[in-house]
Amino acid sequence: MTHPFDQSIALSPVSAHRFSGQTCPAYANMVGPFGGTTAAVMLNAVLQHPSREGEPIALTVNFAGPVADGVFEIEALPVRTNRSTQHWVLRLEQGGAVCATGSAVFAQRRQTWSAPEAQPPQDMPPADTLPRSPLRGGAPAWVRAYDMRFAPGEAAFHLDGQEQADSRSRLWVRDEPPRPLDHASLAALCDSFFPRIFVRRRRLALIGTVSLTSYFHADSALLAAQGEQHLLATARALNFRDGYFDQSAELWGHGGALLASTHQIVYYKE
Amino acid sequence: MTHPFDQSIALSPVSAHRFSGQTCPAYANMVGPFGGTTAAVMLNAVLQHPSREGEPIALTVNFAGPVADGVFEIEALPVRTNRSTQHWVLRLEQGGAVCATGSAVFAQRRQTWSAPEAQPPQDMPPADTLPRSPLRGGAPAWVRAYDMRFAPGEAAFHLDGQEQADSRSRLWVRDEPPRPLDHASLAALCDSFFPRIFVRRRRLALIGTVSLTSYFHADSALLAAQGEQHLLATARALNFRDGYFDQSAELWGHGGALLASTHQIVYYKE
Numbered sequence: 051m052t053h054p055f056d057q058s059i060a061l062s063p064v065s066a067h068r069f070s071g072q073t074c075p076a077y078a079n080m081v082g083p084f085g086g087t088t089a090a091v092m093l094n095a096v097l098q099h100p101s102r103e104g105e106p107i108a109l110t111v112n113f114a115g116p117v118a119d120g121v122f123e124i125e126a127l128p129v130r131t132n133r134s135t136q137h138w139v140l141r142l143e144q145g146g147a148v149c150a151t152g153s154a155v156f157a158q159r160r161q162t163w164s165a166p167e168a169q170p171p172q173d174m175p176p177a178d179t180l181p182r183s184p185l186r187g188g189a190p191a192w193v194r195a196y197d198m199r200f201a202p203g204e205a206a207f208h209l210d211g212q213e214q215a216d217s218r219s220r221l222w223v224r225d226e227p228p229r230p231l232d233h234a235s236l237a238a239l240c241d242s243f244f245p246r247i248f249v250r251r252r253r254l255a256l257i258g259t260v261s262l263t264s265y266f267h268a269d270s271a272l273l274a275a276q277g278e279q280h281l282l283a284t285a286r287a288l289n290f291r292d293g294y295f296d297q298s299a300e301l302w303g304h305g306g307a308l309l310a311s312t313h314q315i316v317y318y319k320e
Numbered sequence: 321m322t323h324p325f326d327q328s329i330a331l332s333p334v335s336a337h338r339f340s341g342q343t344c345p346a347y348a349n350m351v352g353p354f355g356g357t358t359a360a361v362m363l364n365a366v367l368q369h370p371s372r373e374g375e376p377i378a379l380t381v382n383f384a385g386p387v388a389d390g391v392f393e394i395e396a397l398p399v400r401t402n403r404s405t406q407h408w409v410l411r412l413e414q415g416g417a418v419c420a421t422g423s424a425v426f427a428q429r430r431q432t433w434s435a436p437e438a439q440p441p442q443d444m445p446p447a448d449t450l451p452r453s454p455l456r457g458g459a460p461a462w463v464r465a466y467d468m469r470f471a472p473g474e475a476a477f478h479l480d481g482q483e484q485a486d487s488r489s490r491l492w493v494r495d496e497p498p499r500p501l502d503h504a505s506l507a508a509l510c511d512s513f514f515p516r517i518f519v520r521r522r523r524l525a526l527i528g529t530v531s532l533t534s535y536f537h538a539d540s541a542l543l544a545a546q547g548e549q550h551l552l553a554t555a556r557a558l559n560f561r562d563g564y565f566d567q568s569a570e571l572w573g574h575g576g577a578l579l580a581s582t583h584q585i586v587y588y589k590e
Contacts, residue, residue, distance in 0.1 A: 107564055108531040108585050110380045112423050114400040114407040129411075129418045130384040134563070134587060135530055137384040139409070139421055141399075148399045151409055151423055153382050155531050155585075159562040162590050167486055167520070168558040216437055250437070260405055261378040261425050263533040265566050265585045267559045288438040288570065289537045289578040292429040293404070294377055296535050296581055298568070300558065308559040311566055313583050315378050315425075315535045317404060320432050 053229045054195065055238070058087040059094040064123060069095050072121045077192045082117040084192035085259050086241030088150055090234045092140045095126035096154050097234060102128075103136050104156040105270055106233050110263045111140075111152040118144055126154075134158050159269055170282050170302040174201055177222035177280040196242050197226040199280065207248040217250035218286045219243065223301075228278035231309075233266060236273060239281065239301055240264040240312035246287035246297045247318050256319040260294070264312040268303065276303045293317060323499045324465065325508070328357040329364040334393060339365050342391045347462045352387040354462035355529050356511030358420055360504045362410045365396035366424050367504065372398075373406050374426040375540055376503050380533045381410070381422040388414060396424075404428050429539055440552050440572040444471055447492035447550040466512050467496040469550065477518040487520035488556045489513065493571075498548035501579075503536060506543060509551065509571055510534040510582035516557035516567045517588050526589040530564070534582040538573065546573045563587060 052060075054076035061069035071091050073083040089111045096102055122144045130137045140152035180199040183206050200206065201220040223242060225235055245257045285299035294315055301310045322330075324346035331339035341361050343353040359381045366372055392414045400407045410422035450469040453476050470476065471490040493512060495505055515527045555569035564585055571580045 108382070110382075110423065110531070110533060112378070112380075112407055112425055114405075115402060129421060132385060135384075137382055137418070137421060139411075148407070151399060151407060153380065153421055153423065153531070155382055157530070157564065157587070159564070162563050162588065163521075164561040165520070166559050167556065250435070251433070260427070261380070261423075261533075261535075263380060263531075263583060265531075265583070267561055267564070267566070269562070286437065288581050289436050291434040291436075291537055292539070293432050294427065294429070294537070296537070298581075298583075308561075311558050311568075311583075313533060313535070313568075313581075317427070318432065 053227065055225055055229055055235055059091040059234050061091065061095055061098060061124065067125055067127050069124045069126065070121060071124065073117065073119045075191060076195055078119065079190045079192055082119060085113060085262065086238035088117060088142065089241055089262055090238040092124055092142060092150065092152050093154060093237045094234050095124040095140065096138050096156065099126050102156060103131060104158045106154055106266050107157045108155040108265055109152065109237055110261065111150055112261045113150055113259050115147060115149050117149045122149065166308060168300065168308065170306050171220050171284060174220060174282060180222065195226055196223055198223050206244050208252040211253045213251050214249065216286065217246035219249060221283050222280035223283050224278065224280040230278055231273045231276040232270065233273065236266065236301065236310050237264060240299065240310055243285040243297060243299050245316060246285065247290060247295055250287065250290065258317045259314050260317050262314040264310055266310050268307065268309040272303065272307060273309065279304055281309065293319065323497065325495055325499055325505055329361040329504050331361065331365055331368060331394065337395050337397050339394050340391060341394065343387065343389045345461060346465055348389065349460045349462055352389060355383060355532065356508035358387060358412065359511055359532055360508040362394055362412060362420065362422050363424060363507045364504050365394040365410065366408050366426065369396050372426060373401060374428045376424055376536050377427045378425040378535055379422065379507055380531065381420055382531045383420055383529050385417060385419050387419045392419065436578060438570065438578065440576050441490050441554060444490060444552060450492065465496055466493055468493050476514050478522040481523045483521050484519065486556065487516035489519060489554070491553050492550035493553050494548065494550040500548055501543045501546040502540065503543065506536065506571065506580050507534060510569070510580055513555040513567060513569050515586060516555065517560060517565055520557065520560065528587045529584050530587050532582070532584040534580055536580050538577065538579040542573065542577060543579065549574055551579065563589065
């Protein structure tokens with residue numbers, strides 16, 4: 051049986067650089083699909099493109115307009131291939147309208163001096179000792195597609211309107227049902243953090259991610275070694291000002307390796 | 321007299337969405353131009369495009385191949401204009417070859433609940449009490465186009481090969497000669513940090529920024545209020561692995577407002 055995530059990123063070739071896909075009900079958001087699957091399916095257009103060389107290191111997706119439930123087309127254009135890197139320009143369209151633009155860089159990694167600098171949080175209890183975050187009534191479908199376990203004393207977000215001093219979160223997260231980690235699912239996980247303004251203000255707001263950039267620090271072998279385990283994740287904002295806030299987050303594998311770091315800027319309305 | 325930075329980002333219209341520019345010797349890098357001016361001139365193509373609405377909030381530039389000294393063309397294509405945001409797709413070409421791709425999001429900002437979350441470093445002595453970082457022989461021209469003043473005990477980077485535990489920097493930085501701050505110069509400042517691997521390993525390495533994303537937290541009025549003063553800046557890396565490291569940095573205005581946050585992934589070779 052195909053995992054719903056694989057349904058959500060499935061593509062059929064239309065022409066040399068065009069693919070068609072369709073949204074998957076399991077990843078529905080309040081309106082249209084979860085942005086993480088939109089990012090993942092745009093990355094997948096490159097992953098399955100016959101000209102693709104190497105593995106993803108950077109992905110930017112700009113959410114230009116709403117994606118409606120149903121079919122869409124993605125253009126993935128290889129614009130330059132170098133010895134170490136390959137540059138792709140991406141576009142997602144529905145009915146001739148541009149819903150998302152983006153770019154991806156793929157790379158041939160070679161073994162070099164390597165070293166971590168940032169460290170994962172040291173005091174997280176193991177995932178299996180924490181309860182899965184309760185599923186709220188009214189939450190969109192995609193939330194049920196992730197198993198999230200927040201640090202003791204933390205929650206996805208509170209709704210008592212008592213503003214916090216920060217919007218930091220620490221959690222374990224994995225696909226639900228479990229699925230072996232790969233670059234496509236990691237790209238979607240990069241957008242699985244609840245909007246920082248919900249956390250900070252402890253109330254809901256109208257929001258929309260405008261632009262999302264993710265860096266992949268791990269090759270497919272390191273991702274495969276994670277299997278179906280939870281990843282350790284951290285997220286925060288730097289600033290909320292006049293309708294836009296940023297978010298930065300990290301996803302760590304077991305053993306403490308940084309797998310991805312991700313940044314986005316988000317529109318909000320009070 | 322035109323400031324060299326304004327020369328470096330000057331563009332002439334070629335056709336509806338195409339502009340021509342040329343590299344400026346004052347911003348020469350080891351090979352070709354400083355990446356910060358490449359990012360700034362791509363942003364400037366949108367800033368001066370007659371269809372532009374609003375002000376920049378996000379800019380991504382992918383450095384696909386070397387830019388040679390001399391003329392280049394930039395295509396800036398408005399692909400979608402919404403009530404609050406406008407999405408642009410960017411490309412820089414020389415002789416028919418794609419040297420850089422990118423995207424920009426411009427936005428109409430409206431006054432909302434706003435709050436900082438991150439804070440600038442609290443213990444930086446004023447810029448005028450610190451010496452300007454000495455200019456090394458052999459440094460590329462663009463380094464002389466910035467006045468950098470590092471925190472006491474810090475330096476641009478050391479070259480004794482004694483690896484540090486981190487790659488953090490704190491510094492004051494402004495254009496040299498001074499120039500009133502705007503979005504274009506801020507876009508260039510976002511790429512003015514020395515490669516984190518030089519700081520971490522205290523030795524030079526062959527490096528090249530692959531992809532750069534900057535978020536603008538300030539509108540043009542807040543930037544204009546900075547005038548020609550130094551900005552306070554912080555930079556660090558999360559991870560160095562198998563040929564690629566990331567960098568995140570912030571630029572703060574006087575009064576402590578976050579003006580820009582910026583992220584990049586960089587190729588390195590030992």
